[in-house]
Amino acid sequence: MMSDSAAAIPLRALPPDDRVLARVLAAYVASATIWLVFATAVGLFVSFKFAYPDFATTPALSFGRLRAIHTSGTFYAWASQALIGLALFVAARSSGARLYSERLAWISLALLNLAAVLGTVTLDLGFTYGQEYREWLWWIRAILGLGLITAVWNMIATVERRDDEHIYISNWYTIGGTLWTIVMVVVSMLPWYQYGLGQVAVQAFFMHNAVGLWFTPLSLGVSYYALPKLLNRPIYSYSLGVFAFWTNLIFYPIIGAHHFEFSPLPWWLQTTAIVFSVAMLVPVLSGTANFLLTFRGTHEWIYRSPAVFILVGVYGYLLGSIQGTFEAFRSLQQLWHLTNYTVGHSHLTMYGFVTFAIWGGIYALLPRATGKYPYNLSMGIHFWLSAVGVVIYVAALSAAGTIQGLDWLRGLTFIQSVEDAAPYWLWRSVGGSLMFAGHLVFAFNVWTMTYGRSCTELAAAKTVPA
Amino acid sequence: MNRTLAISGGSTLIYTGLAILMGVLPGIWLSKVPPTPGLKPLTSMEARGRDVYVSEGCFYCHTQQVRPLSGDKPFGRPSAPGDYAYQTTELLGSERTGPDLSNIGARQSSSIWQYIHLYQPRAVVPQSIMPAFPWLFRIVDKLPPGETAVPLPPQFAPGGTVIPNDDGKALVAYLLSLKQPPLVPKQSRAATESPSSGSLGFDATKGAALFADNCASCHGAEGKGVPGTFPPLAGDPVVNDADPTAHIGAVLHGLGGRVINGQSYEAQMPAFADQLSDQQIADIIDYERSSWGNRGALISAADVVAARANEPLQKQATTPKQVSPVAPPARTFDAAEGSKLFADNCGVCHGAEGKGVPGTFPPLAGDPVVNATDPAEHITTMLRGLSGKAIDGQKYEVEMPPFADRLSDQQIADIINHERTSWGNHGPLVTPAEITKLRAEK
Numbered sequence: 042m043m044s045d046s047a048a049a050i051p052l053r054a055l056p057p058d059d060r061v062l063a064r065v066l067a068a069y070v071a072s073a074t075i076w077l078v079f080a081t082a083v084g085l086f087v088s089f090k091f092a093y094p095d096f097a098t099t100p101a102l103s104f105g106r107l108r109a110i111h112t113s114g115t116f117y118a119w120a121s122q123a124l125i126g127l128a129l130f131v132a133a134r135s136s137g138a139r140l141y142s143e144r145l146a147w148i149s150l151a152l153l154n155l156a157a158v159l160g161t162v163t164l165d166l167g168f169t170y171g172q173e174y175r176e177w178l179w180w181i182r183a184i185l186g187l188g189l190i191t192a193v194w195n196m197i198a199t200v201e202r203r204d205d206e207h208i209y210i211s212n213w214y215t216i217g218g219t220l221w222t223i224v225m226v227v228v229s230m231l232p233w234y235q236y237g238l239g240q241v242a243v244q245a246f247f248m249h250n251a252v253g254l255w256f257t258p259l260s261l262g263v264s265y266y267a268l269p270k271l272l273n274r275p276i277y278s279y280s281l282g283v284f285a286f287w288t289n290l291i292f293y294p295i296i297g298a299h300h301f302e303f304s305p306l307p308w309w310l311q312t313t314a315i316v317f318s319v320a321m322l323v324p325v326l327s328g329t330a331n332f333l334l335t336f337r338g339t340h341e342w343i344y345r346s347p348a349v350f351i352l353v354g355v356y357g358y359l360l361g362s363i364q365g366t367f368e369a370f371r372s373l374q375q376l377w378h379l380t381n382y383t384v385g386h387s388h389l390t391m392y393g394f395v396t397f398a399i400w401g402g403i404y405a406l407l408p409r410a411t412g413k414y415p416y417n418l419s420m421g422i423h424f425w426l427s428a429v430g431v432v433i434y435v436a437a438l439s440a441a442g443t444i445q446g447l448d449w450l451r452g453l454t455f456i457q458s459v460e461d462a463a464p465y466w467l468w469r470s471v472g473g474s475l476m477f478a479g480h481l482v483f484a485f486n487v488w489t490m491t492y493g494r495s496c497t498e499l500a501a502a503k504t505v506p507a
Numbered sequence: 508m509n510r511t512l513a514i515s516g517g518s519t520l521i522y523t524g525l526a527i528l529m530g531v532l533p534g535i536w537l538s539k540v541p542p543t544p545g546l547k548p549l550t551s552m553e554a555r556g557r558d559v560y561v562s563e564g565c566f567y568c569h570t571q572q573v574r575p576l577s578g579d580k581p582f583g584r585p586s587a588p589g590d591y592a593y594q595t596t597e598l599l600g601s602e603r604t605g606p607d608l609s610n611i612g613a614r615q616s617s618s619i620w621q622y623i624h625l626y627q628p629r630a631v632v633p634q635s636i637m638p639a640f641p642w643l644f645r646i647v648d649k650l651p652p653g654e655t656a657v658p659l660p661p662q663f664a665p666g667g668t669v670i671p672n673d674d675g676k677a678l679v680a681y682l683l684s685l686k687q688p689p690l691v692p693k694q695s696r697a698a699t700e701s702p703s704s705g706s707l708g709f710d711a712t713k714g715a716a717l718f719a720d721n722c723a724s725c726h727g728a729e730g731k732g733v734p735g736t737f738p739p740l741a742g743d744p745v746v747n748d749a750d751p752t753a754h755i756g757a758v759l760h761g762l763g764g765r766v767i768n769g770q771s772y773e774a775q776m777p778a779f780a781d782q783l784s785d786q787q788i789a790d791i792i793d794y795e796r797s798s799w800g801n802r803g804a805l806i807s808a809a810d811v812v813a814a815r816a817n818e819p820l821q822k823q824a825t826t827p828k829q830v831s832p833v834a835p836p837a838r839t840f841d842a843a844e845g846s847k848l849f850a851d852n853c854g855v856c857h858g859a860e861g862k863g864v865p866g867t868f869p870p871l872a873g874d875p876v877v878n879a880t881d882p883a884e885h886i887t888t889m890l891r892g893l894s895g896k897a898i899d900g901q902k903y904e905v906e907m908p909p910f911a912d913r914l915s916d917q918q919i920a921d922i923i924n925h926e927r928t929s930w931g932n933h934g935p936l937v938t939p940a941e942i943t944k945l946r947a948e949k
Contacts, residue, residue, distance in 0.1 A: 094628075094636045104638050105564025171561035171596045197515060206510065213514050220515055221522040228526050237591040239538030241599055246530030248601075254522070290518055294525035303574035304599060305588040310533060375576055379603045445603075449578035454850045454859075455606040456634050463636070 058139045062130055063410035065146045067491040069126020070403055072154060073119050074487045078480050080114025083107050085473045091466035101165050109164045109176040116174065116251070117185060118157035120395055124259040125149060125192045127402045128215035130410065131266045132196045135211055136203035145195045152188035156181050172240075174248045179230050186226040193219040210282040214262025217286065222255040241306060242298075245314075249297035252390065257358075258289065260398040261328060264351050267405035268335055271348040277334035281327050289324035292317045299369040302378060318369035325362040329355055347404030347420065350397050353428060357393030361386065376450065381462060382442025385435045392431050392476070400427075400483065407487075413495030415486040423482040430475030437472060441465035542592035545688030549593050549681070556681025559674045561596055563640065569608045570600035571685070581851055583610030583687045590687065605637055612686040613913075619905045620856060621679045622657040622671055623867065630663040631855065631864060643675030658867050658904060690723055709805060714794030717787050721779065722795075730799040738767045741799035751792065751806045755814040758788050785811040840936055845925030848918055852910065853926075861930040867905055869898045872930035882923065882937045886945045889919050916942040 087107045090096060100106065133140045140146065160177040163169070169176045177185070193216060200212050229247045269276050276282065298306055298314035332355040336343065343349050364386055367373055377383065400423075408414045441462040448458035489495045549557065560566070571594070575585040586609055591597060615621065620631060626644055628635040646667040650656050657669040671679065719728065722740075726732050732739035740746050745753045761778035779788060785808040792811075796803030850859065856868040863870035871877050876884050892909035895902075910919060916939040923942075927934030 090638065091636055094638055098639050098641060100563075100642050103563065103640075105562075105567060108564060108567050167562040169562060169564070171564075171566065171598070173567075173601055197511060201511060208510050208514065216511075216515050217518045220519045224519065224523050224526055228530050231531075234531055234534030234538050236538040236595050237593070237597070238540050238588050239534040239536070240595060240597040241591065242533035242537050243530050244597060246526070246533075250526075287518075290521060291525070294522060294529055297529065300601060301572075301599065303576060304572045305586045305590065306537075307533075375578075378574075379570055379601065381602070381604075383602065446578075452577065452580075452847070454854065455581070456632060459604070459636060460634050 059410070061143045062133055062140055065140065065143060066126050066130045066407060066410050068147075069122055069129070069150055070407055070487055071491055072150060073123035073126065074484050076114055076118035076122065076157060078484055080111055080119055081473075081477050081480050083114065084111040085470070085477045087111060088466070088470045088473050092463070092470065100167065106165055106167060106169075109169060110161050112174065113160055113164065113176060114157065115391065116256075117160070117177075118153070120256055120391070120399060122150065122153050122157075123399045123403065124215075124256070124263065125153070125189075125219075127263045127267075127399070127406060128196055128211075128219070128259060129192070129199070130406055131209075131211045131215065131263060132199040135209035135266055136200050136205075138199055138202035138204075141195050141198035141202065145191050149188050149192040149195065152184055152191065156184040156188060159184070172244050172247075174251050175229050175244075182226055182230060186223060186230075189219055189223050189226065193223065209266070210276070210279055210286075211262040211266040213283065213286050214258040214265065217290065218255055218258030218262065221258075221290070222251075225250050225254065238305060241301060241304070242310070245298040245301045245306060245310075246294070247297070249300060250294055252387075253293045253296075254290075256391065256395045257293075258286070260354065260395045260402075261285075261358075263402040264332065264354065264398050267402045268332065268348060268351050270409070271346055271351070271401075271405045272335065272339055272343070274335070274339075277331050277337075281331040285324040285328040285331065288327070289321075292320045292324065296321060296369070299374075302369075302371055302374045315369045315371065318366050321362060322366055325359065325366075329359040345417070347401055349401075349424065350404060351401030353424075354394050354398030354401055357389060357395075357397055361390035361394050364389065376446040377442055378446075380442035380445040381438045381465075382446070385438030385442060388431065388438070389435045392427075393435070397427070403487070403490075407490045408495075411490055411495075412497065413490050413493075414497045415489050416496045419482055419486055419489075423479050423486060426475050426479030426482065430472045430477075430479060433472030434469055434476065435472075437465045437468035441469070537588070540588045540592060543587050543589035543688050543690065546589065546592060547684070547688075549684060552677050553681045553684045555674075556677035556679070556684075557594075557596065557598075559643070559678040560598065560681055563678075565608075566598045566600045568600075568602065568604035568637070569606065570603050571607065571609045572599040573607055573609045573687075579607065582607040583614070584690065586687075587690060608682065608685055610685060610687045612683040615855060616683060616908050617856070617905060618679050618683060619655075619658065619867075621682055622675065623659060623864075625675065625678070626657055626659065626669060627663045630660050631867075640675075643672060643678060644669050645672050646670075660864050660867060689719075690727065709790055709793040711794065711797070713787075714790040717783070717791045718794050721783070722791065730795065730801075738765070738770075738772050740795050741801060743767065743801075746795050746801050747803045749804045751796075751804065751810060752814065754792055754796075754803070755788070755806065755811055758792060759811070759814060780815065784808075785815070840924040840928075841921055842925065842928070844918075845921035846929075848914070848922045849925045852914070853922065856905075856907075861926070861932075866901065867903070869896075869901075869903050871926050872932065874898065874932075877926050877932050878934045880935055882927075882934065882941060883945060885923055885927075885934070886919070886937065886942055889914075889923060890942070890946055911946060916940075916946065 086097075086102075087104050090104050129140060129146055156177070160181045163178055163181065164176060168178055170178060175182065196212070196216050196219065200208060200216065225247060229243065235243050265276055265282060295317040296314045298310045299318050302311050302315075304311075332351075336348075336352060336355075339348070343352060368377055368383075368386060404415065404420065444461045444465070445458040448461055449455075571586075573579045573582045573584065573586045579585070590609070591599075622644075624631050624637075625640045627639045627641075628637040629639075644657065646665055646669055648667055650668050650670070654670045657671065659665075659669060726738070726740050730740040745757065748754065757776065759778060759780040762776040765772055783791070788811045789806055789808040793805045795801065796805060857863050857871050858868075861871040876888065879885065888907070890909060890911040892907045894906040895904060897903070914922070919942045920937050920939045924936045926932065927936060
């Protein structure tokens with residue numbers, strides 16, 4: 042369904058193989074962008090409900106239903122589609138090979154979109170499994186799983202076409218992350234060990250793994266390819282990247298229970314999760330060091346390059362992960378657990394890290410595929426709106442969460458914590474509005490890089506008058 | 508192909524192993540946790556209510572996990588693993604934009620209040636930001652037989668009579684079913700009244716009852732504790748020590764972050780110095796020292812008095828931050844405590860300002876009963892509840908729950924005294940003894 046519209050891109054200048062790859066990447070990015078605008082519009086809408094709770098009181102527009110549409114939409118429609126599109130592109134380019142199957146790529150995209158549409162509609166009608174980040178009904182998650190299986194099949198088969206024995210580090214991360222996520226989807230769906238507290242244990246495992254073994258490796262993988270392209274220099278250390286890959290794989294699956302500290306889950310399970318949350322500093326610091334050392338000496342000009350998106354992503358990864366480690370300590374969870382601080386943290390990681398890394402990847406790779414470049418000015422506007430917006434957002438919710446936690450510890454009435462957090466919720470909406478405005482500018486940039494007239498075409502028209 | 512196999516096959520194998528270890532096996536094992544004794548399976552109505560709860564996303568803002576932390580105390584006792592036996596589609600939640608609901612059926616047992624709150628939260632809690640759920644209700648011209656109208660305050664009432672629809676009734680049935688069963692069934696108190704304990708020199712019946720009320724929710728009726736969370740008392744060296752100093756100190760001042768028998772316990776034990784008398788503490792300690800195979804030397808109330816007097820030493824012996832000031836033997840009205848108890852137990856209906864909700868919950872400010880010189884009616888209302896009464900010519904249908912079983916005499920006295928000295932009221936103060944007396948009369 043995407044191929045027809047994508048075929049409209051004028052790609053005469055490119056060889057046929059590249060034309061296929063450009064069509065695929067453009068379609069994935071365009072589709073993901075539509076979901077980004079939709080899902081963040083929903084997020085912005087519900088954020089205003091904290092200030093105006095009686096605004097739009099209907100079932101379909103209620104907070105309890107739209108919240109899941111916002112999270113599932115950003116996770117499984119925006120970020121997943123964009124990352125899979127970029128991963129397919131990276132698999133082909135880094136292996137110096139053709140994409141294994143264009144048809145399979147369209148099937149994956151269609152399945153991902155089908156799951157997202159069905160998931161959104163059913164959630165809004167009130168059909169939900171009621172588990173954070175796995176709210177979609179099981180058969181919709183099965184469609185998502187099929188989308189992942191077809192995508193990873195395509196990635197592996199493409200990488201297998203390489204001449205070199207060596208597999209570029211990006212593909213380690215993207216293929217590994219996708220395969221693990223398939224395992225995760227299966228584990229989360231099987232029913233027979235999900236009763237009462239048993240379901241809590243599975244949920245503790247699932248909800249954090251979905252972030253750390255899906256979005257993290259794919260974002261890092263894409264960055265490992267995009268950054269050297271933008272900086273025109275190799276990654277600082279290949280082996281440091283491999284080291285971070287294996288340590289991330291071994292430590293991350295164990296830390297999920299830190300979302301249920303002081304809960305009735307067994308104390309040893311919680312303690313194990315805390316220990317490995319500290320161990321996560323190993324892959325995080327080695328990964329971050331690898332990126333920052335690659336950036337070394339380029340700071341004079343990266344601010345005029347899309348690499349700055351990846352730089353923010355790297356800092357988002359570092360700050361968000363270290364914050365996650367500290368939040369796992371019981372002493373700090375007494376204050377912050379179950380407060381809005383956690384919502385701020387999840388936006389620092391999913392937005393400040395994952396989404397910025399995806400934007401860096403798109404701005405780096407999409408113009409190289411289509412030959413169309415975005416305007417520097419609109420790229421800059423997008424950057425600053427989103428960056429300032431997310432800083433306001435995270436700061437406001439970190440403050441709100443701290444105040445809530447202190448109120449509870451002081452033994453004030455619960456409603457006092459609601460009143461005290463209220464001004465910060467308004468600031469969250471301010472930050473969210475800036476972020477959303479940034480997404481509209483980003484959508485315009487995607488348009489110029491794909492189907493519209495880009496600045497390169499305008500420049501060509503000016504310099505070479507017909 | 509070899510490298511591809513190492514990366515994709517090898518890493519997936521490792522991940523699958525870890526997924527089984529951290530997700531599947533704990534899931535299988537914990538799915539078999541037996542229900543907490545006294546926990547009732549959901550009725551079909553309540554189960555439907557939980558479906559509504561899930562479908563409307565209530566769990567995004569309300570947790571159902573009470574942590575063993577001081578900030579969670581207003582929500583109930585700490586949640587036990589068996590509390591979730593009938594809760595598939597776990598609803599522990601990850602965020603509290605609203606309060607925890609684990610024990611909401613006990614804390615807010617008025618279905619009328621729940622209906623008003625769901626129809627328009629701001630009708631009963633003006634500062635609330637909870638969404639309204641008008642689609643769980645119907646508006647009819649005439650009240651159908653067998654239905655109960657939701658008595659909304661005039662400014663929130665639509666034209667017509669509001670009644671809950673089936674989803675609304677089911678949701679409230681589910682909310683009211685959320686009651687934490689006491690971790691000690693009432694019969695076990697009787698079981699511990701063995702005649703032989705009379706010779707021990709302390710009142711075993713009282714000790715058992717006090718232990719059940721104050722300690723058993725964490726340490727268990729059998730003194731076994733909850734492994735890894737609450738330490739066992741059976742066989743504990745401190746409980747069996749001939750020198751009772753550490754034992755008394757722990758009960759008086761609380762304890763936290765201790766390593767017992769090589770196992771670290773993070774949950775804070777609260778201090779009881781302010782909550783219990785010397786005799787009560789002595790009874791509890793003696794009960795612990797003579798139960799479940801323990802053979803510690805018994806103590807007397809005088810030992811507790813001495814330990815209280817020795818406060819500076821105790822501060823060093825136990826955790827300093829848990830030390831609370833010793834209560835004077837004859838307590839007068841503690842205004843801060845009264846205000847807090849009022850907020851926790853009465854404020855939701857009668858309002859923090861004592862204004863009530865016109866036509867639904869009566870105001871306390873200026874109320875003749877609250878200002879009466881004879882406090883008997885005020886006290887019996889608190890103890891036994893009230894319903895269907897006309898006050899100042901206005902009739903109030905909503906039932907006020909009895910507090911006799913929920914609050915101690917001291918707590919009821921504190922609340923009554925708070926009411927009698929606030930919002931322009933000038934009723935004479937009451938003493939806990941008066942509550943004790945009226946409680947005894949039936």
